[in-house]
Each structure stands twice: as structure tokens, then as C-alpha cells.
Amino acid sequence: xxxxxxxxxxxxxxxxxxxxxxxxxxxxxxxxxxxxxxxxxxxxxxxxxxxxxxxxxxxxxxxxxxxxxxxxxxxxxxxxxxxxxxxxxxxxxxxxxxxxxxxxxxxxxxxxxxxxxxxxxxxxxxxxxxxxxxxxxxxxxxxxxxxxxxxxxxxxxxxxxxxxxxxxxxxxxxxxxxxxxxxxxxxxxxxxxxxxxxxxxxxxxxxxxxxxxxxxxxxxxxxxxxxxxxxxxxxxxxxxxxxxxxxxxxxxxxxxxxxxxxxxxxxxxxxxxxxxxxxxxxxxxxxxxxxxxxxxxxxxxxxxxxxxxxxxxxxxxxxxxxxxxxxxxxxxxxxxxxxxxxxxxxxxxxxxxxxxxxxxxxxxxxxxxxxxxxxxxxxxxxxx
Amino acid sequence: xxxxxxxxxxxxxxxxxxxxxxxxxxxxxxxxxxxxxxxxxxxxxxxxxxxxxxxxxxxxxxxxxxxxxxxxxxxxxxxxxxxxxxxxxxxxxxxxxxxxxxxxxxxxxxxxxxxxxxxxxxxxxxxxxxxxxxxxxxxxxxxxx
Ligand SMILES: [Zn+2]
Numbered sequence: 001x002x003x004x005x006x007x008x009x010x011x012x013x014x015x016x017x018x019x020x021x022x023x024x025x026x027x028x029x030x031x032x033x034x035x036x037x038x039x040x041x042x043x044x045x046x047x048x049x050x051x052x053x054x055x056x057x058x059x060x061x062x063x064x065x066x067x068x069x070x071x072x073x074x075x076x077x078x079x080x081x082x083x084x085x086x087x088x089x090x091x092x093x094x095x096x097x098x099x100x101x102x103x104x105x106x107x108x109x110x111x112x113x114x115x116x117x118x119x120x121x122x123x124x125x126x127x128x129x130x131x132x133x134x135x136x137x138x139x140x141x142x143x144x145x146x147x148x149x150x151x152x153x154x155x156x157x158x159x160x161x162x163x164x165x166x167x168x169x170x171x172x173x174x175x176x177x178x179x180x181x182x183x184x185x186x187x188x189x190x191x192x193x194x195x196x197x198x199x200x201x202x203x204x205x206x207x208x209x210x211x212x213x214x215x216x217x218x219x220x221x222x223x224x225x226x227x228x229x230x231x232x233x234x235x236x237x238x239x240x241x242x243x244x245x246x247x248x249x250x251x252x253x254x255x256x257x258x259x260x261x262x263x264x265x266x267x268x269x270x271x272x273x274x275x276x277x278x279x280x281x282x283x284x285x286x287x288x289x290x291x292x293x294x295x296x297x298x299x300x301x302x303x304x305x306x307x308x309x310x311x312x313x314x315x316x317x318x319x320x321x322x323x324x325x326x327x328x329x330x331x332x333x334x335x336x337x338x339x340x341x342x343x344x345x346x347x348x349x350x351x352x353x354x355x356x357x358x359x360x361x362x363x364x365x366x367x368x369x370x371x372x373x374x375x376x377x378x379x380x381x382x383x384x
Numbered sequence: 385x386x387x388x389x390x391x392x393x394x395x396x397x398x399x400x401x402x403x404x405x406x407x408x409x410x411x412x413x414x415x416x417x418x419x420x421x422x423x424x425x426x427x428x429x430x431x432x433x434x435x436x437x438x439x440x441x442x443x444x445x446x447x448x449x450x451x452x453x454x455x456x457x458x459x460x461x462x463x464x465x466x467x468x469x470x471x472x473x474x475x476x477x478x479x480x481x482x483x484x485x486x487x488x489x490x491x492x493x494x495x496x497x498x499x500x501x502x503x504x505x506x507x508x509x510x511x512x513x514x515x516x517x518x519x520x521x522x523x524x525x526x527x528x529x
Contacts, residue, residue: 126396133402134435135493137522140481141397141469148463149483156461156506201464201478201501248483249434249491250441254461 005269008097009226009233010218010381012041013341018214018332019183022118026056027071029113033215033337034072037109041219042230045073048219050105052092054112054335055083058124068111078105085370086283087241087258088112089216089337090377094239096220106221112337113215129371131247144208145200146248146372147286152202153254154288158303162202165287166193167309168322169206169329172284174315176326178356183210184330207287209328216337218344234347237363238270238380248372258376259296259367266378267298272363274298277380279346279358280320281339283369284327293367294322297378321358336368340379347383399472403520407436410450415521418514421450422490434492455512456528457486464501480504484525498526 014037016029024032030053038045051069061067065079078099082088092110099105135141154160170190176182188206196205226233242258242265245251267273274297282297284290291305299320300308308314314322325331325342332338343364345351358364361383368377403412414421423432427445439446462482468474480501484494496504497513510525 131435133398133405136398136470137401138481138493138495138524139399139465139470139473139476139479140493142465142467145463145465145481149461152463152506153461198464198466198478201466247435249493 003269004097004101005237005271006235006382007223008100008220008236009223010093010236010344011221011226011229011231011233012037012043012219013344014038014040014217015181015338015341016113016215018181018212018334018338020117021115021213024115024213026061026113026115026120027068029115029213029215030068030111031072033111033113033217034068034109037111037217037219040231043107046075048074048107048109049076050078050096050099050108051076052079052095052108052110053081054088054092055081055127057114057127058122061124074109076105078108084368084375084377086285086335087368087370087375087377089335089340090366090368090379091241093218093220093236093340093379094241094377097236097239100220100222106225108220109217110220111215111217112335114334115213116211116333117213134247134249142200144203144286147288148200148203149248150254150292150373151286151288154292155202157255158306160291160306162204163190163194164306164309165207165291166190168284168287168290168314169193171309171312171315172323172327172329175324175356176330178353179326179331180353182326182331183212184326203286203288209285209333210330212332212334214332214334216334216341218340232348232384234344235382235384236379237382238266238268238272238378240265240269240378241376243375245374246372251373254373255292256302257292257296257369257373259293259369259378262376262378263297263365266365266380270380272380277320277363277365278361279324279343279364280322281324281343281364281366282322283336283339283367284323284329285333285369287329289369290322293369297365297367316356316358324352324356324358335370336366339366339368343379343381347381349383397470399470400517401520401522405435407438411436412520414450415514415523418521420453420455420512420523422453422486422488423448424451431488431490433490453490454487457484457510457525459483459496459504459506459508459510460485460491461506462496462504482525484510492523495524496526497524503527
């Protein structure tokens with residue numbers, strides 16, 4: 001099988017304003033992201049022939065990719081919804097590569113938006129994962145609790161403390177404070193984190209990400225075709241996925257997740273190692289997710305995440321800047337779509353506020369994580 | 385808020401099990417008689433684990449038996465809910481939810497009851513208690529005596 005590393009590229013990114021968007025609908029947030037992405041790439045909707053999106057949260061939007069394509073004036077020869085939860089945005093890019101590589105499409109729009117901060121009336125029914133009834137009768141209702149099971153286990157196995165998780169929240173907030181399109185721009189201290197109320201112990205309010213309205217999109221094409229686009233292409237160097245369980249009840253481990261195998265696949269494809277990454281955009285639905293993923297990605301040994309995240313190491317200017325946009329914790333929670341767009345902007349250079357530009361950013365890694373800690377996707381991106 | 389979704393279109397939380405699930409009917413029927421059971425594959429001899437399914441997750445064989453479990457196990461991990469996501473839990477916070485690993489190696493979601501949530505620890509030995517409701521019985525666990 002021919003290695004696709006470096007043969008495909010992201011040639012456009014679009015982001016919407018994030019936060020509370022009461023005037024917008026789920027559809028309009030997707031369309032704004034598509035419009036902004038097309039403008040960035042300097043092409044028209046009619047030139048796009050593929051569209052990928054996330055499975056919506058509501059069955060009124062089933063077969064959403066085809067619906068969105070036609071709402072945006074795209075006549076796709078390839079379109080589908082993917083359903084990997086927060087691992088989807090990264091997976092959209094991977095599937096775009098696969099579609100283009102097989103000749104099913106040439107220019108693929110990958111778009112994701114959500115409206116979770118302000119009400120989103122809909123005629124349909126909310127989509128369930130299908131096994132809530134093996135959790136809810138015992139009072140288990142929330143994603144924060146799913147992640148608290150991992151935090152508890154990580155604390156037990158490796159001595160990680162809540163104060164260590166605070167370091168991640170604080171560093172991420174610093175970055176959000178530098179991002180004009182971030183929801184939370186008030187500085188945070190470890191003490192603020194420690195004083196924030198317990199939601200599901202051992203996770204506190206400030207371990208949790210935001211609920212946001214907004215969207216993002218990226219445009220993928222071949223590296224060859226990428227030369228025709230106005231902005232410098234960002235090459236797709238490595239890709240991986242791993243989904244080691246579905247239900248929390250059959251997880252082989254709660255402290256090593258899909259990120260290990262997913263990143264190993266991506267590093268192998270790219271011929272690169274963790275040491276070579278200039279920054280990392282790590283899915284951070286909760287602080288513990290970032291900690292576990294940094295370990296699974298090989299930036300430090302398992303159990304050493306608590307030391308790795310200290311001393312400014314994961315801040316801009318540090319050894320490995322993490323979530324340079326403020327992440328799901330402090331910018332906005334759009335299932336990591338903005339982790340992808342941020343990585344592209346960092347690699348193109350001169351597109352984010354100067355104070356949060358990673359110096360000499362040439363290689364970056366992006367993670368996606370979804371469901372009951374069960375789904376994982378990885379992208380390694382590089383500047384030309 | 386409706387029967388099926390909240391005001392943001394998210395699925396409404398339910399506090400009772402779904403008793404009509406085809407695969408799980410014997411599980412709930414056995415519990416009603418205070419028998420805690422799990423499926424064991426007749427071909428490969430392994431336990432299916434939860435949720436129940438008709439074909440073995442290890443070898444895809446269709447033949448299995450519902451085997452009584454000892455009811456003894458350990459806390460694999462646990463959390464303490466300080467916020468109620470469902471009206472039925474409004475007066476119950478803080479409460480424990482645990483991942484219990486049975487002696488037989490099967491894991492399930494449950495609650496450790498009979499001790500305050502702060503007394504629960506990973507590795508703690510627990511044993512089953514049956515909580516009876518009008519039309520079903522929930523398996524829960526208490527610190528082993
Ligand atoms: Zn079997």
C-alpha cells in the first residue's frame with residue numbers, strides 16, 4: 001500500500017464566532033463555517049465535490065452531509081456523516097484523504113458545527129448512544145463522570161492529583177486569554193481551580209470544557225492541486241485511529257486509551273516521533289483527557305503526565321505548547337474542529353495573535369477523542 | 385423538557401432500566417428472583433460481560449447460558465456525583481457510582497451503598513445487595529462483610 005504521507009493537504013480553514021449565538025441555527029453555523037472556509041481557500045462552492053460532516057445530535061438532521069452540501073451549493077460526488085463523537089473532526093480530514101486518494105472526489109469540505117450553549121429547537125428526536133440504560137438506572141448520566149472514572153483510576157495508579165489537572169486548565173486559559181475568539185478570557189490560577197465546585201469527584205467545574213455555539217471547516221485536496229490555492233498548503237503527514245472499547249464496562253484500560261495505538265499509526269505513517277512535534281492540539285473535553293493523551297502520544301511516560309504539564313512546559317514558549325487557541329476548556333467546545341483549524345493556522349504562520357504564535361512551527365499533532373473514552377483519532381500536520 | 389429530550393435537544397435522562405431489551409430480558413427476570421447472572425459462552429467458556437448480547441463477543445457463538453455470579457467483587461473505579469442530572473437524584477447528591485469488577489471478571493456500572501461516598505476506595509471488596517422496585521430489581525453493592 002502506497003504511503004499517503006505528504007500527498008494531501010489542507011488548503012482552507014473557516015471558523016465562526018463562538019460562544020453564545022442565540023440568533024444562529026445549527027444549519028447556519030455549519031454554513032457560516034463553509035462560507036468562511038471557501039473564502040479562505042479562494043474558491044467557489046461549485047468547485048467543491050465532496051462534503052463530510054459529523055453525525056448531528058438530532059435525527060431531524062439524518063443524512064446531514066447531503067443536506068448541507070445542497071444548502072451550500074455543493075454538488076457532491078462523495079458525501080457522508082461520520083459518527084465518532086469528538087474524534088470526528090480529525091477523522092473527517094482522514095476520510096477526505098481516503099476519498100480523494102480513490103478518485104471519488106477532488107476537493108472535500110470537512111465541516112462541523114454545534115449549538116449547545118443556546119436553545120436549538122428542533123422537530124426531531126435527540127440521538128442516543130444506545131446503552132444509556134446500562135448506566136442511567138444507577139445514576140450515571142454525564143460525560144464528566146465517565147472521565148472522572150479515568151481520573152480516579154489515574155490518581156490510584158500513578159498518584160496524579162487534582163492540583164496537577166489544574167495546571168492544564170491554567171495553561172489552557174492563558175492561551176484563551178490571547179485569543180480574541182475565545183469564550184473564557186479571564187486569567188485563572190491553580191487556586192481558582194481548586195476552589196471551583198466539585199461536579200463529579202474527582203473532577204471540578206474548572207476541569208470541564210464549555211458548552212458552545214459555533215463551527216469550523218477545513219478544505220482538503222491533493223498536494224499537487226494544493227499549489228493552485230492562494231495560501232500555503234498544510235501537508236497531512238500522518239493519520240491514525242483506535243477505538244479500544246465501546247462501553248466503559250468493557251474498557252481494557254481506563255488510563256491508556258485509543259491515543260496510544262492511534263498516534264503510533266500516525267507517527268509511523270509520517271516517519272516522525274513525538275520529539276519532533278513543535279506543538280500539540282490535544283482534545284480537552286476534560287483536563288484528564290489532555291493528561292492521558294499526552295502520555296499516550298509519547299510526550300512523557302505513562303504516569304508522568306502530572307510532571308510534564310508543569311513549569312510552563314505546555315505553554316506557548318514552552319517545550320510543547322498545547323492547545324494554543326484555548327481548547328475546549330476555554331475557547332469553545334466544538335468537538336475539536338477548532339483544534340484542526342488552529343493547527344493549520346499555526347503552521348501557515350502569521351494568522352493568529354502574535355503572542356500565541358508558536359515560533360518556527362513546522363510540525364504539529366492533533367487529537368480527537370469521543371464517546372465513553374472509546375474513540376480516538378490523530379493527525380500529524382506539517383508546513384511545506 | 386419532553387419525554388424524550390431536554391430544551392437543548394439532548395436525550396432526556398431516564399432513571400429506570402429498559403426492561404424490554406431482547407438480549408437482557410433474562411437478566412432482569414433473574415434479578416427479580418434475586419439471582420445475579422451473566423451470560424457464559426458454551427463454545428469458548430468466556431463470560432460475555434455487559435450489556436448482554438445474543439452472540440459471544442469473543443467467538444460469535446450463539447450458544448450460552450445465564451450463569452449465577454457469586455455476587456462478590458471489587459471496586460474498579462468510582463466517582464461521586466455532586467450534581468443531579470435527573471430530578472430523581474436531586475435529594476441524593478453526593479452519591480456514588482462505581483464500576484464493579486465481579487470475581488468472575490465481569491464489569492458493570494452500579495452503586496456502592498451502605499457507606500458514605502467518601503468511604504469508597506478502588507480495590508475495595510464489595511458484595512451484592514438487591515434493591516427491589518415495583519417491576520424490576522437493581523443490583524447494587526455494599527462493602528463486603
Ligand atoms: Zn465464545
